Amino acid sequence: MKKFIVFVSIAMLAGAISCAQQALWGGGDITSPVIGTDNSAAFSIFAPEAQKIEVTGDFLPPQKMQTPMGEMDVPGSAALVKDDKGVWTYTTESLAPELYSYTFVIDGVKVCDPNNPYMIRDVASVTNIFIIGGGRADLYKVNDVPHGTVARRWYQSDLLQKDRRITIYTPAGYEAGNESYPVFYLLHGAGGDENAWSELGRATQILDNLIAQGKAKPMLVVMTNGNAGQQAAPGESPRGMYKPSFMGDTRMDGAFEEHFPEVVKFIESNYRVKADKSHRAIAGLSMGGFHSLHISKEYPDMFDYVGLYSAAIMPREGVQSKIYDNLDEKLKIQFDKKPKLYWIAIGNTDFLFKANTDFRKKLDEKGYKYQYYETGEGHIWKNWRIYLSEFAPMLFK
Amino acid sequence: MKKFIVFVSIAMLAGAISCAQQALWGGGDITSPVIGTDNSAAFSIFAPEAQKIEVTGDFLPPQKMQTPMGEMDVPGSAALVKDDKGVWTYTTESLAPELYSYTFVIDGVKVCDPNNPYMIRDVASVTNIFIIGGGRADLYKVNDVPHGTVARRWYQSDLLQKDRRITIYTPAGYEAGNESYPVFYLLHGAGGDENAWSELGRATQILDNLIAQGKAKPMLVVMTNGNAGQQAAPGESPRGMYKPSFMGDTRMDGAFEEHFPEVVKFIESNYRVKADKSHRAIAGLSMGGFHSLHISKEYPDMFDYVGLYSAAIMPREGVQSKIYDNLDEKLKIQFDKKPKLYWIAIGNTDFLFKANTDFRKKLDEKGYKYQYYETGEGHIWKNWRIYLSEFAPMLFK
Numbered sequence: 001m002k003k004f005i006v007f008v009s010i011a012m013l014a015g016a017i018s019c020a021q022q023a024l025w026g027g028g029d030i031t032s033p034v035i036g037t038d039n040s041a042a043f044s045i046f047a048p049e050a051q052k053i054e055v056t057g058d059f060l061p062p063q064k065m066q067t068p069m070g071e072m073d074v075p076g077s078a079a080l081v082k083d084d085k086g087v088w089t090y091t092t093e094s095l096a097p098e099l100y101s102y103t104f105v106i107d108g109v110k111v112c113d114p115n116n117p118y119m120i121r122d123v124a125s126v127t128n129i130f131i132i133g134g135g136r137a138d139l140y141k142v143n144d145v146p147h148g149t150v151a152r153r154w155y156q157s158d159l160l161q162k163d164r165r166i167t168i169y170t171p172a173g174y175e176a177g178n179e180s181y182p183v184f185y186l187l188h189g190a191g192g193d194e195n196a197w198s199e200l201g202r203a204t205q206i207l208d209n210l211i212a213q214g215k216a217k218p219m220l221v222v223m224t225n226g227n228a229g230q231q232a233a234p235g236e237s238p239r240g241m242y243k244p245s246f247m248g249d250t251r252m253d254g255a256f257e258e259h260f261p262e263v264v265k266f267i268e269s270n271y272r273v274k275a276d277k278s279h280r281a282i283a284g285l286s287m288g289g290f291h292s293l294h295i296s297k298e299y300p301d302m303f304d305y306v307g308l309y310s311a312a313i314m315p316r317e318g319v320q321s322k323i324y325d326n327l328d329e330k331l332k333i334q335f336d337k338k339p340k341l342y343w344i345a346i347g348n349t350d351f352l353f354k355a356n357t358d359f360r361k362k363l364d365e366k367g368y369k370y371q372y373y374e375t376g377e378g379h380i381w382k383n384w385r386i387y388l389s390e391f392a393p394m395l396f397k
Numbered sequence: 398m399k400k401f402i403v404f405v406s407i408a409m410l411a412g413a414i415s416c417a418q419q420a421l422w423g424g425g426d427i428t429s430p431v432i433g434t435d436n437s438a439a440f441s442i443f444a445p446e447a448q449k450i451e452v453t454g455d456f457l458p459p460q461k462m463q464t465p466m467g468e469m470d471v472p473g474s475a476a477l478v479k480d481d482k483g484v485w486t487y488t489t490e491s492l493a494p495e496l497y498s499y500t501f502v503i504d505g506v507k508v509c510d511p512n513n514p515y516m517i518r519d520v521a522s523v524t525n526i527f528i529i530g531g532g533r534a535d536l537y538k539v540n541d542v543p544h545g546t547v548a549r550r551w552y553q554s555d556l557l558q559k560d561r562r563i564t565i566y567t568p569a570g571y572e573a574g575n576e577s578y579p580v581f582y583l584l585h586g587a588g589g590d591e592n593a594w595s596e597l598g599r600a601t602q603i604l605d606n607l608i609a610q611g612k613a614k615p616m617l618v619v620m621t622n623g624n625a626g627q628q629a630a631p632g633e634s635p636r637g638m639y640k641p642s643f644m645g646d647t648r649m650d651g652a653f654e655e656h657f658p659e660v661v662k663f664i665e666s667n668y669r670v671k672a673d674k675s676h677r678a679i680a681g682l683s684m685g686g687f688h689s690l691h692i693s694k695e696y697p698d699m700f701d702y703v704g705l706y707s708a709a710i711m712p713r714e715g716v717q718s719k720i721y722d723n724l725d726e727k728l729k730i731q732f733d734k735k736p737k738l739y740w741i742a743i744g745n746t747d748f749l750f751k752a753n754t755d756f757r758k759k760l761d762e763k764g765y766k767y768q769y770y771e772t773g774e775g776h777i778w779k780n781w782r783i784y785l786s787e788f789a790p791m792l793f794k
Binding site: 031045046047048049050051052104106107108109110111112114115116117118119121124125126129130131141142143144146147149150151152153154163165172175232234235236237238240241243244270 | 428442443444445446447448449501503504505506507508509511512513514515516518521522523526527528538539540541543544546547548549550551560562569572629631632633634635637638640641667
């Protein structure tokens with residue numbers, strides 16, 4: 001054997017590659033953040049030539065910022081301190097269980113931590129993430145439980161005249177069994193896409209864990225792309241790798257709501273599901289809450305479970321669509337049919353808080369039955385993960 | 398209506414959020430890179446306080462670096478130039494069609510370009526990417542063609558005693574039809590995982606495009622996790638968000654090869670596929686080429702198509718496994734059964750070039766039939782995307 005083949009040690013391969021890699025892309029052997037036994041997070045970066053490094057993240061006391069909607073809270077920042085070897089560090093206090101986001105600011109430039117490969121994109125911004133476990137945050141972790149399948153598929157929309165990408169979660173055991181399942185349609189906000197709930201929202205982990213704990217029924221979760229002008233998430237369509245923008249392709253002109261029965265038909269003709277009102281739920285955040293409101297009242301026999309998470313309520317000024325006509329009459333028809341759950345959730349500093357309060361007043365005046373769930377803070381993914389974790393266990397029971 | 402609901406303009410929502418987002422995470426309205434009509438790439442970043450900014454990427458003339466394996470080429474770098482507004486820029490020459498990787502180096506720290514949300518992780522390093530279209534690189538783009546489904550599933554391995562994550566590509570039309578398809582098992586290298594081929598390797602796009610052009614047969618592509626010690630890609634298993642390392646869980650002790658029939662059985666009992674030798678292919682890069690070599694000779698009736706891309710040939714020193722015993726005898730059995738295609742591809746500067754040359758000599762001396770494909774450059778994803786693009790059209794014909 002040795003006569004023919006020069007022995008190539010895989011250990012040498014490892015050495016060569018990791019050396020090349022380190023020279024190429026940096027990284028080295030720093031781990032950042034390191035989570036302490038006291039649930040602190042210790043950030044580090046090797047940067048002997050940098051003048052100033054800060055970390056900005058949602059675990060730091062918020063700062064006030066002026067916006068067109070008034071004063072808003074934004075994540076605070078903290079300075080890292082440089083040692084004599086050029087390594088900068090900062091360690092937080094003990095942190096509460098949560099999925100946190102952060103970036104570094106190196107000499108005034110916001111950039112991701114080069115020693116943390118875990119990142120999530122939100123619109124055009126990429127931030128690092130880490131999880132402090134415990135409590136509800138354990139739902140956001142991958143645990144040693146049976147795992148569902150996440151498929152990225154495409155379906156044809158005749159109304160929107162394009163094929164469109166869609167994310168479909170099927171619960172553990174779906175493929176092996178012959179049971180039929182209920183379906184939960186879960187919609188993202190403006191700036192999001194069919195990847196948002198599974199990435200930023202940890203929907204896969206939350207559902208895997210709730211189902212494994214017996215707290216939620218096994219169900220399909222269907223995550224559409226709610227931007228009627230879009231085929232797929234940025235980078236996943238023939239438009240290529242353009243820079244995404246917040247309202248780029250959202251439209252919000254009624255077209256998404258109008259086409260929604262095509263999604264339901266696609267799911268019900270392609271999956272082993274229970275195709276009736278009592279086995280369909282719809283919920284969404286912000287624009288997705290708006291979509292859930294308008295879809296559920298437009299098709300009052302379709303959904304027995306409706307969730308508005310930090311929802312926008314009314315259409316854009318000047319938008320004309322039959323979807324938004326006669327809201328009062330359509331709501332009356334919907335609530336006369338007594339949906340099993342109409343759930344409104346919002347944070348008490350959300351800039352949509354007043355709009356939701358007014359909408360609830362309207363429902364109260366008419367005697368329409370709904371449930372209300374209020375949290376602290378505002379229009380942030382932390383709240384939407386909480387709302388999903390609270391809402392999913394109430395479905396199909 | 399207006400009596401009950403305060404009108405919340407979605408345009409105002411957009412304003413507030415994008416403003417908050419910009420303050421939070423930076424970005425602003427710079428796009429980087431901008432691809433010119435001459436196929437140049439123009440990089441920009443706003444960094445008034447930075448002292449020095451470079452771009453390092455595989456489109457720049459390579460530099461030499463010393464490694465344990467001798468001198469290796471690594472991507473070169475170029476300086477960005479600052480204008481009086483604090484915006485730094487650098488524009489390349491016209492670039493050949495290709496998928497390129499790069500990072501910035503800001504005051505000595507390698508970081509991702511904060512204005513380009515398209516990034517790929519390789520082991521623990523994250524780099525930005527962009528594509529210059531044309532020629533073969535058009536295979537790497539999402540084009541307006543029918544798209545297959547990509548599913549992330551889990552299967553149980555009794556031999557490895559864990560459930561394991563697996564990526565499965567089913568071609569466009571799979572779900573709607575009743576045809577049975579051939580299966581291509583596509584294996585990653587050390588430091589990779591079940592996400593590597595679909596992310597770094599653009600396997601989804603390459604297969605969608607080759608199938609749409611009629612150049613490849615519709616087929617399933619099954620992308621396993623080849624690290625026997627691992628359940629799933631970093632961050633996707635109960636181990637949580639640890640910092641990945643190059644050889645962390647690879648083992649390479651024969652266990653992955655031994656368990657491989659479990660994967661084949663899982664696929665063949667869960668998908669509508671043709672379950673015979675002439676409808677099974679296996680290929681992989683580096684460690685995945687090593688796995689393909691050893692799996693295909695261990696189970697000589699399993700695969701009629703075998704691809705070694707920049708393959709490691711021999712096991713690690715000191716590893717004892719029946720998988721690696723009697724290589725010559727097993728190769729004789731395999732080649733006596735005349736596989737339809739045994740394909741060896743490597744770059745002429747690859748540090749495994751000599752090992753592959755020696756292996757080919759061995760095959761030549763025995764009169765075993767194989768095909769050989771040589772490219773320039775070395776042990777890089779650019780070559781592995783090329784090899785996949787060349788190999789897939791030869792399968793199942």
